[in-house]
Amino acid sequence: MSDAQARIASIVNENDIVLFMKGTPLFPQCGFSSRAVQILDHLGVAYESVDVLQDMEVRQGIKAYSDWPTIPQLYVKGEFVGGSDIMTEMFQAGELQQMVDEAGVAKAG
Numbered sequence: 001m002s003d004a005q006a007r008i009a010s011i012v013n014e015n016d017i018v019l020f021m022k023g024t025p026l027f028p029q030c031g032f033s034s035r036a037v038q039i040l041d042h043l044g045v046a047y048e049s050v051d052v053l054q055d056m057e058v059r060q061g062i063k064a065y066s067d068w069p070t071i072p073q074l075y076v077k078g079e080f081v082g083g084s085d086i087m088t089e090m091f092q093a094g095e096l097q098q099m100v101d102e103a104g105v106a107k108a109g
Contacts, residue, residue, distance in 0.1 A: 016103065019048070020058070023051055046107065
């Protein structure tokens, strides 16, 4: 496992919810990342974000880690959920709220 893969695994496993995104929650750098942040904020959950634009190893490594080609990527309790489109579909169907409730994820403070 590469250093980047080990760092990614550590981040994913140490946080209930992790969003690998372009930019930050306060300043998303693409529309898909912005949509992902809006969904998580609407759910009112605490989450960790990782700006892949700040680390090219993580930017490439996360794609291999999840075997998913695009960013953003959402993880809940160590499990890969999907990207912005999947998050949107799950949110609209009420499935994302159910997932975070069942996972016992902390609410945002």
